[in-house]
Amino acid sequence: MRPPAGLITEAHDLVRTRYAPELGRSRDGLGTPALLLDLAQLRTNLEIMATGMQDVSTTLRAHVKVHKSPHIARLQVEHGAIGVGCATVWEAIVMVRAGIDDVFVINEVVGAEKARALALLAREAHVSVAVDDAVQVAELSSAAVAAASNIGVLIDVDEGMHRCGVASPGEALALARTIADAPGLTFMGLTGYEGHCSLEFDEPKRHAMAREAMAFLTGIAGHLAEHGLDCRIVSAAGTGTWQVTSRYPGITEIQPGSYATMDGHHRGLDPRFGWAVTVLATVISRRPDRIVLDAGSKTVGASHGVLKDWDLETFRFDEEHSIFLADESCPLAVGDKVEILCNYTPFAIGYFEAYHVMEDGHVADVWPVLPRGPESRWLLDMLERGE
Amino acid sequence: MGATTIASQPEPATALSTPALVVDLDVFEANVAAMAALLPGTGKTLRPHVKTHRTPELARRQLGGLAIGITCATVGEAEAMVEAGIDDVLIANEVVDPRKIARLVALAHRARIGVAVDDPEPVAALALEAARAGATIDVLIDVDVLLHRCGVGSAVDAVVLAQAVERAPALRLRGIMGYEGRRRRTEEGRATKVAGAYALLADVRAALIDAGFPVEVVSAAGTSTLREALADPWITEVQAGVYALMEPELLDPGLPFRCAAAIRGTVISRHPGRIVVDVGRRVVGVEYGPPVPIGFVAKDLWISDEHATIEMDDPVPALGSELDFAPGQIRTTFNLHDHVWVSRDGRLIDRWPIARGSSQ
Numbered sequence: 001m002r003p004p005a006g007l008i009t010e011a012h013d014l015v016r017t018r019y020a021p022e023l024g025r026s027r028d029g030l031g032t033p034a035l036l037l038d039l040a041q042l043r044t045n046l047e048i049m050a051t052g053m054q055d056v057s058t059t060l061r062a063h064v065k066v067h068k069s070p071h072i073a074r075l076q077v078e079h080g081a082i083g084v085g086c087a088t089v090w091e092a093i094v095m096v097r098a099g100i101d102d103v104f105v106i107n108e109v110v111g112a113e114k115a116r117a118l119a120l121l122a123r124e125a126h127v128s129v130a131v132d133d134a135v136q137v138a139e140l141s142s143a144a145v146a147a148a149s150n151i152g153v154l155i156d157v158d159e160g161m162h163r164c165g166v167a168s169p170g171e172a173l174a175l176a177r178t179i180a181d182a183p184g185l186t187f188m189g190l191t192g193y194e195g196h197c198s199l200e201f202d203e204p205k206r207h208a209m210a211r212e213a214m215a216f217l218t219g220i221a222g223h224l225a226e227h228g229l230d231c232r233i234v235s236a237a238g239t240g241t242w243q244v245t246s247r248y249p250g251i252t253e254i255q256p257g258s259y260a261t262m263d264g265h266h267r268g269l270d271p272r273f274g275w276a277v278t279v280l281a282t283v284i285s286r287r288p289d290r291i292v293l294d295a296g297s298k299t300v301g302a303s304h305g306v307l308k309d310w311d312l313e314t315f316r317f318d319e320e321h322s323i324f325l326a327d328e329s330c331p332l333a334v335g336d337k338v339e340i341l342c343n344y345t346p347f348a349i350g351y352f353e354a355y356h357v358m359e360d361g362h363v364a365d366v367w368p369v370l371p372r373g374p375e376s377r378w379l380l381d382m383l384e385r386g387e
Numbered sequence: 388m389g390a391t392t393i394a395s396q397p398e399p400a401t402a403l404s405t406p407a408l409v410v411d412l413d414v415f416e417a418n419v420a421a422m423a424a425l426l427p428g429t430g431k432t433l434r435p436h437v438k439t440h441r442t443p444e445l446a447r448r449q450l451g452g453l454a455i456g457i458t459c460a461t462v463g464e465a466e467a468m469v470e471a472g473i474d475d476v477l478i479a480n481e482v483v484d485p486r487k488i489a490r491l492v493a494l495a496h497r498a499r500i501g502v503a504v505d506d507p508e509p510v511a512a513l514a515l516e517a518a519r520a521g522a523t524i525d526v527l528i529d530v531d532v533l534l535h536r537c538g539v540g541s542a543v544d545a546v547v548l549a550q551a552v553e554r555a556p557a558l559r560l561r562g563i564m565g566y567e568g569r570r571r572r573t574e575e576g577r578a579t580k581v582a583g584a585y586a587l588l589a590d591v592r593a594a595l596i597d598a599g600f601p602v603e604v605v606s607a608a609g610t611s612t613l614r615e616a617l618a619d620p621w622i623t624e625v626q627a628g629v630y631a632l633m634e635p636e637l638l639d640p641g642l643p644f645r646c647a648a649a650i651r652g653t654v655i656s657r658h659p660g661r662i663v664v665d666v667g668r669r670v671v672g673v674e675y676g677p678p679v680p681i682g683f684v685a686k687d688l689w690i691s692d693e694h695a696t697i698e699m700d701d702p703v704p705a706l707g708s709e710l711d712f713a714p715g716q717i718r719t720t721f722n723l724h725d726h727v728w729v730s731r732d733g734r735l736i737d738r739w740p741i742a743r744g745s746s747q
Binding site for chain 1 (some may be wrong): 402403404405406409414438457460461480481482483484486487505506509533534535536537540586633652653655656657658661663665666669672674691692693694696705706707716718719722724725726736743744745747
């Protein structure tokens with residue numbers, strides 16, 4: 001892995017400066033609401049995944065859209081990930097500048113500007129992208145030719161979620177031929193996301209659904225191979241299905257993301273991973289029957305959360321407040337700090353610019369959330385300027 | 388902490404890249420004018436709540452006439468607004484952290500600052516810090532009128548708290564506030580609940596006056612209860628905020644406000660009877676429902692992290708088409724963006740920064 005470029009070190013310096021008074025402080029001395037990252041738990045999660053990947057033939061591609069942290073992404077690569085997956089071209093630019101050599105935008109990219117961003121980025125690293133339409137292929141090809149670069153292309157397969165993706169072997173074959181013939185592009189294989197499985201909490205049922213999805217995906221790879229188009233990569237999976245997909249014959253890589261940071265939803269799917277990210281809040285009002293915290297849906301996200309270390313029933317989440325039932329036997333008082341375990345961590349991360357990195361109960365560092373997005377066109381301008 | 392975003396750089400006004408937030412300035416201004424027209428003769432002033440958008444350029448355009456100042460939810464929002472030149476700010480929320488109290492007091496050297504209180508302990512901390520800094524802070528006693536959130540629960544508690552405020556020379560007791568919450572038009576027992584909330588405010592007001600305290604300000608209400616608040620005899624000031632931008636769920640034939648904000652997305656995947664647009668829950672708030680299509684009809688819409696998947700009649704729009712949606716939840720949506728594009732007569736004319744993340 002290359003060292004992080006100026007974009008990353010400057011963003012890191014900026015948040016370290018902005019939160020300088022908090023460095024070294026204990027949790028109870030921090031301003032709230034704050035996004036806490038438990039570094040030891042993060043490392044534990046990454047090690048659990050690395051251990052799980054030792055016995056299988058697939059490789060791990062860590063999806064970084066969950067955390068949008070160049071620093072966490074680097075740790076994931078240090079723990080065996082061969083590269084990262086992104087949802088946007090802006091995330092891809094940041095990850096390449098973080099020093100990561102293999103970046104896959106696991107999403108459809110449409111529009112000349114974003115295609116140009118990918119093409120320029122492909123001069124610096126192995127860049128690949130998902131497609132499900134010949135229009136995207138034409139745009140990407142023009143951009144790659146203009147930039148004199150080469151972009152890897154994977155066909156997005158609809159494994160049953162009915163969102164993006166081609167839905168039949170015939171469509172996949174036609175698109176694969178279009179890609180193979182397009183200058184500036186290299187046909188790499190297939191990608192799919194069985195997101196519909198991750199809504200099923202019954203593990204045997206979920207695993208059966210995942211096997212069905214993998215059968216469909218690898219069946220398409222077989223169909224392409226029969227027609228002389230080999231898939232070097234067949235990529236799939238999230239944190240809810242990786243145990244099936246990582247062992248499924250014909251799958252070459254898995255692309256989970258939430259295993260690193262975790263949240264209530266994903267712990268329901270795989271409880272071996274622990275919460276590494278929490279939202280720190282302060283009790284700002286104490287009533288005889290309840291406490292009111294200064295973190296609500298505008299910091300924890302629309303999926304809300306529960307308290308860490310305190311077994312208190314949630315009364316309600318408002319925008320700036322969350323309210324928990326606490327009679328007078330509960331010692332929490334105005335000014336006390338508590339942590340919220342998010343039901344869905346990615347939503348919380350969208351509301352913060354930085355993580356407080358906690359080690360042994362103290363702030364060891366502050367890491368930027370980058371790119372915050374959604375509009376990050378300045379990153380394309382940076383590439384255009386050759387910076 | 389500052390609200391500026393990391394590495395945000397100037398961009399030309401033509402450089403909109405989806406997903407992006409756009410405000411129709413014509414509709415926004417019409418909403419502001421419609422609100423201004425409702426106030427004369429009611430004896431009430433307006434203190435628009437700017438947590439709705441956290442956008443100083445929008446906040447400034449809501450002031451004037453009977454709109455005498457703004458309402459904020461956090462010290463960070465207040466800092467961004469004072470920085471933009473707004474000189475009368477109420478933080479309608481409890482501030483208890485010593486460092487936040489210090490920041491709040493520092494603002495009082497640059498603007499008239501008020502804050503809500505519901506507990507003697509933070510009152511003492513606030514009084515000490517204000518005295519130390521030689522500043523004066525306006526204080527409103529927060530009354531829990533309906534939400535069971537912050538606020539004192541009785542007139543007796545309010546009087547005890549008023550005594551604590553009165554003892555502090557750096558604090559100026561201005562009155563009381565209470566928020567009755569978002570009350571849907573169709574909510575069961577709505578009229579009784581709102582009437583009960585305002586009756587409690589009136590009781591607390593009367594008890595404080597009987598005990599010899601001044602109550603110049605009775606601050607309450609949001610957009611959903613605007614009509615009731617304007618008809619109430621004791622409320623002096625309305626804290627509505629959403630009216631300027633509106634949300635689909637709050638549209639009401641009895642209120643003269645229309646939706647002024649949109650999320651603009653691009654069609655990135657198309658299939659028979661289905662399109663996928665790059666507008667997901669990472670860029671639009673969904674607490675009051677999914678984004679609502681503007682100018683086209685969806686048979687079904689489901690939203691995931693990065694995508695809206697839309698079922699619609701063929702022929703579906705071409706790949707690359709831009710589509711607009713009215714966000715279901717304005718406040719959480721604005722807090723996910725660095726800036727809002729401004730359109731007039733359907734053309735983009737500017738881009739204004741949002742004090743995103745000013746939650747501290």
